Amino acid sequence: MSITAQNPEASIEPMMLYMGRLAREAAGELALAATDVKNAALGRMAARLETGSEKIIAANRQDLEAAEKKGRDAAFLDRLRLDGLRIAAMAKGLHEIAALPDPVGTTIAAWTRPNGLEIARVRVPLGVIGMIYESRPNVTADARGLCLKAGNAVMLRSGSDSFLTSLVIANLLTEAVTASGLPEAAIQLVPTIDRQAVGFMLGGLDGAIDVIVPRGGRSLVERVQQEARVPVFAHLEGVCHVYVDKSADLDMAKNIVVNAKMRRPGICGAAETLLVDRGAASSHLAPLVDALLHAGCEVRGDEETQRADTRVKPAADDDWGAEYLAPIIAVKVVDGLDEAVAHIAHYGSQHTDAIVTDDQNTANAFLARVDSAIVLHNASTQFADGGEFGMGAEIGIATGRFHARGPVGLEQLTTFKYVVRGQGQTRP
Amino acid sequence: MSITAQNPEASIEPMMLYMGRLAREAAGELALAATDVKNAALGRMAARLETGSEKIIAANRQDLEAAEKKGRDAAFLDRLRLDGLRIAAMAKGLHEIAALPDPVGTTIAAWTRPNGLEIARVRVPLGVIGMIYESRPNVTADARGLCLKAGNAVMLRSGSDSFLTSLVIANLLTEAVTASGLPEAAIQLVPTIDRQAVGFMLGGLDGAIDVIVPRGGRSLVERVQQEARVPVFAHLEGVCHVYVDKSADLDMAKNIVVNAKMRRPGICGAAETLLVDRGAASSHLAPLVDALLHAGCEVRGDEETQRADTRVKPAADDDWGAEYLAPIIAVKVVDGLDEAVAHIAHYGSQHTDAIVTDDQNTANAFLARVDSAIVLHNASTQFADGGEFGMGAEIGIATGRFHARGPVGLEQLTTFKYVVRGQGQTRP
Numbered sequence: 091m092s093i094t095a096q097n098p099e100a101s102i103e104p105m106m107l108y109m110g111r112l113a114r115e116a117a118g119e120l121a122l123a124a125t126d127v128k129n130a131a132l133g134r135m136a137a138r139l140e141t142g143s144e145k146i147i148a149a150n151r152q153d154l155e156a157a158e159k160k161g162r163d164a165a166f167l168d169r170l171r172l173d174g175l176r177i178a179a180m181a182k183g184l185h186e187i188a189a190l191p192d193p194v195g196t197t198i199a200a201w202t203r204p205n206g207l208e209i210a211r212v213r214v215p216l217g218v219i220g221m222i223y224e225s226r227p228n229v230t231a232d233a234r235g236l237c238l239k240a241g242n243a244v245m246l247r248s249g250s251d252s253f254l255t256s257l258v259i260a261n262l263l264t265e266a267v268t269a270s271g272l273p274e275a276a277i278q279l280v281p282t283i284d285r286q287a288v289g290f291m292l293g294g295l296d297g298a299i300d301v302i303v304p305r306g307g308r309s310l311v312e313r314v315q316q317e318a319r320v321p322v323f324a325h326l327e328g329v330c331h332v333y334v335d336k337s338a339d340l341d342m343a344k345n346i347v348v349n350a351k352m353r354r355p356g357i358c359g360a361a362e363t364l365l366v367d368r369g370a371a372s373s374h375l376a377p378l379v380d381a382l383l384h385a386g387c388e389v390r391g392d393e394e395t396q397r398a399d400t401r402v403k404p405a406a407d408d409d410w411g412a413e414y415l416a417p418i419i420a421v422k423v424v425d426g427l428d429e430a431v432a433h434i435a436h437y438g439s440q441h442t443d444a445i446v447t448d449d450q451n452t453a454n455a456f457l458a459r460v461d462s463a464i465v466l467h468n469a470s471t472q473f474a475d476g477g478e479f480g481m482g483a484e485i486g487i488a489t490g491r492f493h494a495r496g497p498v499g500l501e502q503l504t505t506f507k508y509v510v511r512g513q514g515q516t517r518p
Numbered sequence: 519m520s521i522t523a524q525n526p527e528a529s530i531e532p533m534m535l536y537m538g539r540l541a542r543e544a545a546g547e548l549a550l551a552a553t554d555v556k557n558a559a560l561g562r563m564a565a566r567l568e569t570g571s572e573k574i575i576a577a578n579r580q581d582l583e584a585a586e587k588k589g590r591d592a593a594f595l596d597r598l599r600l601d602g603l604r605i606a607a608m609a610k611g612l613h614e615i616a617a618l619p620d621p622v623g624t625t626i627a628a629w630t631r632p633n634g635l636e637i638a639r640v641r642v643p644l645g646v647i648g649m650i651y652e653s654r655p656n657v658t659a660d661a662r663g664l665c666l667k668a669g670n671a672v673m674l675r676s677g678s679d680s681f682l683t684s685l686v687i688a689n690l691l692t693e694a695v696t697a698s699g700l701p702e703a704a705i706q707l708v709p710t711i712d713r714q715a716v717g718f719m720l721g722g723l724d725g726a727i728d729v730i731v732p733r734g735g736r737s738l739v740e741r742v743q744q745e746a747r748v749p750v751f752a753h754l755e756g757v758c759h760v761y762v763d764k765s766a767d768l769d770m771a772k773n774i775v776v777n778a779k780m781r782r783p784g785i786c787g788a789a790e791t792l793l794v795d796r797g798a799a800s801s802h803l804a805p806l807v808d809a810l811l812h813a814g815c816e817v818r819g820d821e822e823t824q825r826a827d828t829r830v831k832p833a834a835d836d837d838w839g840a841e842y843l844a845p846i847i848a849v850k851v852v853d854g855l856d857e858a859v860a861h862i863a864h865y866g867s868q869h870t871d872a873i874v875t876d877d878q879n880t881a882n883a884f885l886a887r888v889d890s891a892i893v894l895h896n897a898s899t900q901f902a903d904g905g906e907f908g909m910g911a912e913i914g915i916a917t918g919r920f921h922a923r924g925p926v927g928l929e930q931l932t933t934f935k936y937v938v939r940g941q942g943q944t945r946p
Contacts (some may be wrong), residue, residue: 118889121889122887195886201908203907207897207901207906209908216919217919300919301920339942342942345942345944346942346944349944350944353944435546453939457939458550458623459550461549461642461935462935463936464935464938465935465936465937465938466939467938467939468939468940468941469938469939469940469942469943469944470944470945472944472945473635473938473940473943478631478635478945479637479936480629480631480637491645491933492644492728492729492920492921492933495933495934495935496935496936505919505920505923507893507923508893508923508924509885509893509895510893510894510895510897510901511881511885511895511896511897512895512896512897512901513896513897514767514770514773514774514896514897515896515897515898515901516773516774516776516777516781516897516898516900517777517898517900517901517906
């Protein structure tokens with residue numbers, strides 16, 4: 091990367107536009123890159139991270155010191171911290187991406203018309219992906235690896251707290267990319283912490299950026315969704331529900347509810363609200379609440395739930411629809427499927443919602459009527475994950491309705507074109 | 519529709535937002551509507567158009583008179599005009615949509631995970647489609663029929679020139695929709711010619727609109743693409759190329775080039791530029807130019823093309839990349855595939871481009887390297903059409919990279935969700 095940090099007085103717009111043009115050119119080359127070349131690059135990227143791990147850790151130490159001085163909390167510092175183990179995990183992730191099948195060039199559908207025209211929908215890369223990440227340098231390696239494998243160029247804007255770490259990592263990755271004969275601009279880091287960079291990327295850099303992938307806190311994702319002039323793969327929040335129907339097996343319901351909330355309360359697929367069918371309240375409500383409390387979960391309930399167990403705290407209005415990302419759950423008794431579906435439509439985030447029931451008809455109605463990216467029957471919401479779906483690594487979960495809904499893996503980082511082969515056909 | 523034209527002094531924003539909420543509610547019902555109910559509605563829509571044809575023609579006559587007074591040209595008045603034949607064609611189009619398979623609820627892919635989870639990608643409607651059409655009332659019937667069949671609610675903003683016609687048609691269609699037990703707001707017409715309506719729709723009406731479909735002149739589509747805060751299915755222009763390679767069969771090349779340009783010069787899939795490989799110039803250039811001239815096409819060429827035939831006019835800089843939509847073609851001699859691909863990348867519109875060659879390797883390279891929604895080998899660009907692709911009716915061609923690329927038919931008016939069926943699985 092020949093571009094260096096700019097004079098803070100000057101506008102970064104020309105630099106950003108120039109990077110966009112480089113990315114677009116690189117995307118044209120990457121779209122045609124052979125699978126083994128891309129895989130070799132991913133292998134080299136992994137190797138460079140490992141041989142460069144001391145450099146990375148030294149830069150990371152500086153980022154950590156600055157973040158501590160700013161008074162960042164322990165969870166923030168932990169996300170920012172890289173060590174030998176985390177760098178080895180980053181390298182392993184890149185090797186795993188190399189082992190995934192290449193989606194580019196595969197035929198999604200093919201048919202022959204009565205006039206002999208052979209029509210195929212063929213996967214091609216999306217183009218240029220703009221990534222706007224806050225301070226979690228380890229996950230950006232995976233994300234950039236996925237983009238490269240799918241034949242896309244990447245422009246990454248790193249949060250300022252992890253900037254030095256990101257810069258060292260970017261230089262190592264670029265060395266690996268160019269050593270593999272791929273264009274230098276395949277993976278670019280925006281070389282400034284100037285916050286204007288985000289705005290320029292959201293504007294699409296004069297058509298150079300095809301899609302934005304933000305990863306970070308709610309305020310970042312909210313800004314991106316509100317301001318982006320190009321498509322966005324993101325979810326603002328995961329307000330996931332489990333609805334326990336009157337025909338639910340109690341043991342299964344307890345296992346699923348406790349797992350959906352407590353396995354990892356901080357992930358986007360964690361359940362935030364438990365809805366219990368009034369028809370199951372007398373038999374299931376108290377045992378479900380007890381299982382949650384026993385697992386260390388705070389329970390905030392409506393009046394009926396409070397009556398079921400004195401340890402339940404009263405739920406306030408803003409508990410419905412809250413994304414706790416913590417061992418807290420809101421519990422409400424509802425009048426059957428209709429109220430459950432209406433509650434999810436009103437308070438949910440179209441991410442992931444589950445029903446527990448032994449009644450197949452009720453299950454089918456729930457799966458059809460709940461309008462979320464992922465709907466589950468008799469399974470934990472924590473399965474909302476590309477790896478668990480068998481897609482390999484993922485960049486995240488998207489809750490928009492277009493193109494990539496649910497886990498965003500390799501295939502979701504491609505689009506398609508129609509390839510038509512004829513023998514001289516003209517249209518009558 | 520109970521909403522009537524507003525006081526022009528008042529903002530139409532509350533009305534627009536209210537219509538958006540009605541559309542969103544209707545979309546929820548439509549998503550679950552049975553195929554036979556939707557087909558019955560389409561049949562009733564066709565019948566109402568035919569029984570109401572006198573009313574439609576009377577309203578259309580008023581629109582035509584007003585347009586004539588405004589000095590609209592003959593082509594404009596022709597697009598605006600409805601008569602018994604056109605109304606019958608609209609009705610026939612709706613019957614044809616009823617006969618197409620229903621995409622909603624079909625399984626795109628399904629697989630079972632090692633832990634027994636059964637995962638399916640299932641088609642669901644997109645939601646609410648905002649249509650912004652200029653003055654061509656007949657094509658909006660097809661478009662609304664396609665949206666309904668795919669389970670979507672529609673808000674249509676009609677151009678002011680066809681407003682009275684659109685109002686009568688909308689009332690007839692709504693009668694058919696409600697008579698079929700579907701929600702009244704399944705198909706709404708924005709009941710005002712206030713131009714602010716377009717802006718509100720482009721803003722998404724507070725999340726109520728999922729996608730915008732514009733149909734009209736370049737300035738409309740340009741505005742929509744620049745201002746829309748929601749995804750857009752559209753193409754700004756179709757600057758389609760035919761590249762005749764040195765290994766092209768001359769007769770095939772003549773047939774394809776003349777058909778691609780002259781069959782209907784005014785459609786978006788019509789060829790606008792002919793690129794001839796220098797290796798074929800001595801043998802193919804003059805006969806290709808002669809065939810085009812013979813078919814009544816004006817030829818504007820580079821110097822080499824001008825030398826090949828004295829009837830060729832000199833091409834100016836802005837002939838490359840021009841969308842004539844008329845019997846005019848720009849012709850240029852290029853140095854083989856590389857220059858052809860570079861020319862198309864620079865001047866094309868990522869719509870539809872074709873190569874004529876008997877060399878399979880050159881064809882494959884062209885099909886891989888040209889980054890357009892549709893690429894063809896040895897076939898006319900005029901096949902760029904949903905009907906010709908076997909998709910049935912289409913709403914238009916999209917040149918964006920997301921979701922719907924190429925013809926936008928029934929399937930492209932849907933999205934998907936993941937339906938996961940378990941037997942009590944929790945995530946380890």
